[in-house]
Amino acid sequence: MNSRRRITINLLAEKAGVSKTAVSFAFNNPSRISKTTRERILRIADEYGYVPDPVARTLATRKVGSIGFLIPQSIPVAFKNPFLSQVLQGIGSVCQKEGFSLTVVPPLKGCILKGIRSAAVDGFVTFGLETHLKIVELIRQRNIPLVVVDGKRSRNIPSVNTDDLGGAEKIMEYVLSRGHRRIVILSLKSASKVDQENFSRVRDLRLKGYENALESFGLKIDGRNVKVINCECSMAGGRKAAEKIFPLKKLPTAVVAMSDIIAIGVFAYCREHGIEIPKDISLAGFDNIPEASLISPALTTVSQSAFEKGLKAGEILIDLLHGRKTDNFVEFNTDIIIRDSVAVNRP
Amino acid sequence: MNSRRRITINLLAEKAGVSKTAVSFAFNNPSRISKTTRERILRIADEYGYVPDPVARTLATRKVGSIGFLIPQSIPVAFKNPFLSQVLQGIGSVCQKEGFSLTVVPPLKGCILKGIRSAAVDGFVTFGLETHLKIVELIRQRNIPLVVVDGKRSRNIPSVNTDDLGGAEKIMEYVLSRGHRRIVILSLKSASKVDQENFSRVRDLRLKGYENALESFGLKIDGRNVKVINCECSMAGGRKAAEKIFPLKKLPTAVVAMSDIIAIGVFAYCREHGIEIPKDISLAGFDNIPEASLISPALTTVSQSAFEKGLKAGEILIDLLHGRKTDNFVEFNTDIIIRDSVAVNRP
DNA sequence: TTGTAAGCGTTATCAA
């Protein structure tokens, strides 16, 4: 790289024959300096290629200008799910408004705490992370604010969630109301040991929602008529689940996935193997990612406001940063989105 | 917020009855301190909740631990295109390997230069940005490395690109070989004034590729049989283009989009309006995003290695950071992916 | 309007 020494404020002050203060004012506080000296300083700064160091500035001002987005898996794994991208877009719209950048912080060398320790950010939004004590404690120690998306609710930490239980109930009720009684539930498996705790709130609530609906139809998860398969939350995960499902002697009539991207994995498998949805098997998802409405048949699913969740989380974080009062708990409602992937089942 | 004062190394050193140096060693350089004092220091650190400040550490070490991903539009706009997410995944896999986080840097308050100036990163990967002098110069002044993805080739700046010209040639040749002679090209429009320069390399090359193919069939962009419509690079952009296309008295027989996400916007419009692809109109894209194979009919398009581009760019940046010799120019080949969205046109 | 000097919280050098 360019090995010549970087120009610092000291050097520039010297070259311009002024003090560091003057240089600093020229850049950040024009009103406190005369127009002529300011212009001269800027001209010389330009000439020498001086640009204030953001890290040094951050240390002095205690403001970074970046929101930390803490994710439970590596970036390539986590971003396999378009749902994440939608949440990120929501946070991103806050960034745009506030003039912030967005630092995606994955587990560093497999360790979430390392990521937290070393990220230069003004605050964290965690996503799909069970905020066990260690994480919360460490962020608290860093003395920066924290907002939890899709994590466990806790008294002192603002959280933004979805009514996962209600959403799961609705979709399972719908599937059952269409006459399905042999069902495979595609649940969420953690992708690695790193995030063994992840998804557990979301997974548990959705499972509970499914169970509630099943119960109201006199059914339960018995491993025979209604069984659960754990999947990695990606298309590949859905494909693998399909590979387990279709060799089954007694096929289910419906597959209910906890995530659209998993359902779409199943969809892809079916298309490749000439299995027709919903004629041969019905399929339902969760999340309502944009892709859900793109496939044919369009996927019946549960909408949860991914973008809005990110947006709200970002707004709360900004409030916290400004020391403003803000929401401590937000829960978004779900809607069942009935499309074409669930057929009526005639026994 | 937690208003109690943050614990600093000074305070901790005092509490532990040692020097700052000892504390620093306890955290970063265990071998240079006795085991007993180290343990004592760590215990006291734990007790007081001390955690080293990453910003201060960065200032002293000159290492941030984050790759800057410079994008031409706001986060919510840029991430509307799944293609971007794929590039990000590629960079992300380098982050995972190196233990870095990834800072997405959009134009701050509409100004890319502001984003560059204030981002705390070790280096930048720019995406889809025409690196006009100002940008390059500023990054050079910050004295951190830069890798350009999908930007103009330049002698001193490593760049990672796709053979856009060749790809465009291939797909247009294919469309023409299927008998299409009335064609609408969906080109890339900049989303805002901010990025008026963006896409221009990609756009110009792809257009040139299309033109080459047209020329070999004795055709040219004449605004009548072959015309160009500029679109925002999103589904909405594709939809808007469709709204302009279908009222046309003489419909084209094929639509060739410079981006899959635009093509998918057209696809969505067609589905909503009962227009059948490829029976009523043929459709081709560019990028081969995952969604392209999900829709029905599956989209005929050009694959460009989005993930690999991000990966390569990240690797080059790391090389640069380590002062290693590295590639200065990488160009990925394209493949035409023939699926089902382009029909034979019988005149 | 401009300058002096004290932070900001680390790491790194060099001596003890």
Added chain:
DNA sequence: TTGATAACGCTTACAA
């Protein structure tokens, strides 16, 4: 093995 002390590069009272 440990400790002073000087960077790191900037902002910001306070003084002039």
